[in-house]
Amino acid sequence: MAKRPVGVTLEVGNDGVAVISINNPPVNSLAIPILAGIKEKFEEAFKRDDVKALVVFGQGGKFSGGFDINVFGHVHKTGDNSVLPDVSIDLLVNTIGDGKKPAVAAVEGLALGGGLELAMGCHARIAAPRAQLGLPELTLGVIPGFGGTQLLPRLVGLSKAIEIMLLSKSITSEEGKKAGLIDEIASSSELLNVARHWALDIAERRKPWLRTLHRTDKLGSLAEARNILKMARQQAKQIAGNMPQHQACLDAIEEGVVHGAYSGVLREEKLFKELVLSDTSKGLVHIFFAQRTTSKVPNVTDIGLKPRPVKKVAVIGGGLMGSGIATALILSNIYVVLKEVNSEYLLKGIKAIEANVRGLVSRKKLAEDKAEKTLSLLKGALDYSEFKDVDMVIEAVVENISLKQKLFSEFEKVCPPHCILATNTSTIDLNLVGERTKSQDRIVGAHFFSPAHVMPLLEIVRTEKTSAQVIVDLMTVGKIIKKVPVVVGNCTGFAVNRAFFPYNQGAQFLLHLGVDPFRIDQLISDFGLPMGPFQLQDLAGYGVAVAVKKIFASAFAGRTFDSSLIDLLIKSGRNGKNNGKGYYIYEKGSKPKPDPSVLPIIEESRKLANVMPGGKPISVTDREIVEMVLFPVVNESCRVLEEGIVIRASDLDVASVLGMSFPSYRGGIIFWADTVGADYIYRNLKKWSEAYGSFYKPSRFLEERAKRGIPLSAPISTSSATNSRL
């Protein structure tokens, strides 16, 4: 069949209904010429005597994924928001809403953002089953800008509309029908027919001609509305304190409730244009595209390889990581054999997986009947008898090189020759892991982040020998289990743990320079991380800190900081959240409280470390504290870039957001560093390295970029990558 050209078409049937079809694959995004095309076709249909009513439809099974986000990217580059089209008043209010012929939206697949706004601007909406409906604009740092802040409350009521917009929550057609957003559900094959009839029924007055913006029946009283808005503002402050778009969205809604829809649309338009230029929108739009770019790996995803099916996976080790990985796999219908060394450990692993699945049921994220089906995909094993038909092995045992070497040489013997041999090691060189095998092309790192069934990042670690096919297969499995796979090179800590080892150490250094740990934690969480470094250490447990500190000290000698603090904390009976006592006190049902009795232990460690200049605590501003924790991370990230551990800077941005919960609205670690400026970061690190030693010494890459005025995110030319591992 010939490919339809990109654009908007109009077809008039014998019934007098004009179908306006949008064709802009893959998601029918509303690019500026598409919006112009919609307007032009509406005007043409209004003029034609043979047209009684209109239907708006999206080709290819998707109504529309919304306004073209590339335009935001363009505005961010140029700073010119005048290119944003006037859609809300011109197209949705004047042309469609108040148009002289009725229009019905026929929604299939998805209607998001501007796509849903277009549908809401019509006089009725017919949807195919399970279509995804939502206004996710806040996740891009803006608010709905085609009248959505006014249209949605008028269709579904204020509370539901606020919930959908503030939480950027999608609903299905079925939920939409219950809420009043959708007028009727029709199968995909009947969708256009039903929509045509509906449109004619309105034109011929058999059904009411409802102009959404004229409606007020769902808005409730002004007093009720004010109450709902007040509560929403408080909630927004808590969930998005550092972001402007949540309060702005409520401002636009409030304007429309108090002064009428037209006034609300004007306010929305003004706020939308301001927000597009915000740093928050720049960061979030960058992350949107960066995340999609991770799936493009040169010489891997562009050489015509097809992913092979992975139906059965063996997970070795049922500890915290192994059980999390197994949970993620069975939740996505992949059959899992969990192997342990004895029945006691095996039972423990299976119980942990059951608890993960039940936890999802109790948090209403999984239906009860689905839980049973999911758990039926899990089988325990104490030997290799189930391994002859596995498509992939994921080893998740303790970080012991010779144990891993022994296991991998066994896998080579018992698994079929196509089987992918993956390790979840977070530190050990993959070449060492596979040293005793002849299958190094099949050896790959599948580095999950804890808890593995929850955290979205999957680092896929490749060596020079890992085959492109194996990477394609693992990327596909990653996507099936709803992770974001990022392909990285082989080095101690890979991309995320490598770049972020100075995060904890920088905080420790500051503490030993005399800064209060609770002040550091508070400032880092004010910056936007979910918790500060000391609380994170409490959460991870001190065993992890002891183990990784040795590994990093040997791999990165000369730029690590060590102290006796962890040993002293353990000696004093503390083990963080595990035993309820760390830097904080943990009591069931209440938030962690800073524990003042930890301060004398810190004092003792400070004396032993003796890094305070003149033996006195340094005096630093709040801003310096954040910078002294995060600039060393930027510094190490520069080495990750220079060594080619990631293909591109934006991959590290995505990995920092998904693996370390670096705030997405700051665009990830490198994007944020570029907004701060390489030169500023370099000068400060240099100043601190002169005052406090080599921990802060700027890397060569940072120095060069700072001196030459090149952004850290600019691509490295092949000749300047010193030691590419990819």
Ligand SMILES: C[C@H](O)CC(=O)SCCNC(=O)CCNC(=O)[C@H](O)C(C)(C)COP(=O)(O)OP(=O)(O)OC[C@H]1O[C@@H](n2cnc3c(N)ncnc32)[C@H](O)[C@@H]1OP(=O)(O)O
């Ligand atoms: C004024 C208005 O109120 C403002 C707006 O409408 S802002 C836009 C609001 N819409 C959104 O936020 C939806 C964003 N898109 C998505 O969430 C997802 O892409 C989706 C659910 C539509 C589809 O997901 P999925 O099938 O996994 O495909 P996904 O890989 O994400 O996208 C496919 C391609 O479409 C592109 N795309 C998706 N939505 C787009 C959009 N609104 N504009 C431009 N490109 C878009 C993606 O960048 C990707 O491009 P690539 O293949 O070159 O990498």
